[in-house]
Amino acid sequence: MVLRRGIYKTPAQLRAMVEPGLITAAMLQAVRELATPGVTTGELDAAAARVVRERGARSNFQLVRGYRHTTCVSVNEQVVHGIPGSRVLEAGDIVSIDAGAEYEGWNGDSAITIVIADPSRPELVAAREELSRVTEQSMWAGIAAMATGTHIGEIGAAVEDHVVRAGHGYGILRDYVGHGIGRRMHESPSVFNYRTPDPGPRIQPGLVLAIEPMIVAGGEDTLVEDDDWTVSTVDGSDGSHWEHSVAVHDGGIWVLTAPDGGAAGLAPFGVRPREIG
Template structure:
């Protein structure tokens, strides 16, 4: 399969993607700080919106036709694309927040998962925290693989291996995958979270990927709720979503949506991110 030059950015373009990545990270931090029982998902959306606007950017989610919110907030059996609203968070909830910012024509995209404490249900909390931990680790396994990968498909293989090594029998969503990112939030190539026969495009300087494993505690079968957006598990089991936008450049890899470039997350894999020059 052939891939055009359009998926590879110049060094100047990579530098232009640093700020939208940092804005995206700051928006997620603001939402994360508010997460507590009784807080509505719409309040999380407003906190992220305030940060994005204050940094001179705009939500790239709002550039998607028909979507008017700044972030997606998915709770419990909702895995991705949850619409913020009046739902109040409860103890023990597992909450995934997906955010993106466009700044001067360039995009960032990232997601986190948080589990609320619940003294009355420690077992449920422990199970959900493990689901989030395994998902986050698989994300970093994929990013670490990107540092030495020959093809994009190596990333998906690393993510799948990491999840399966947990021994938990988790499901990996098949219909929803990562993507390239740049002038648009969603660009080629697709970044699968599992091993595929097609190796995908070559990994070389200028490639920027939004890597985003979406993992569920049970079956990977999902459906779209009546709102036309929210993706939930059919069996009602919990989901977790973690994501970072990552650039490959002449010196190595740099996580655009992590203030430290991914240093902390990559350290367990023996990979050190290199700032974009």
């Protein structure tokens, strides 16, 4: 028997993380269906909260000291940690929603970005959709590296390489990174979204990471708004945030917060996820 230590989970623990991941995915699907012009960010939060209650889970965001909401909703120049409330979504907005669920002591964490349709401003919508697309694909590049690499540092290198190859000059936030996940929403190790000299811990069965690139259309400098939570770009450029929680097991990898385990997202990279046995 292989003994798991430190950041690595046992097979039974990995299986316990499947349900909170699926609940998190359901939360984001409910938000995606509701995100239209005229809806408030608070209403998006309420939709996610209903899913959590119906599935017998609780929001792990509300377990963070001082935070009372189920999600973070960040609009336009807000990149992450936006507080849901009375803000009304407008046509053309780029909206990032981050959500998480705790179920029977285990956690899921995931984020998506949505661009609200606006036929009157096709160029703006196209630019924002491209930012979201590159961010999402950089996340999948990182997940694919988790499937084939030997050390965590390869994930960040894959994310950065994908963003650079896109050729738009996008910035990658340096102060906000991915993380381990398990009994707590945020655990060691940190998962950088860029290349670093340190290769980091080994990728091996039992590792569970939240991979979450945060990409901006302009400069990488950010500030924290007066609410002490919302992170916005200094230059006012748009931001995008995508995230999945991913497990490595004896048979391969499985994206816990994707209903298909990541099959569709990983297919372009030639990676086939395997269910946790």
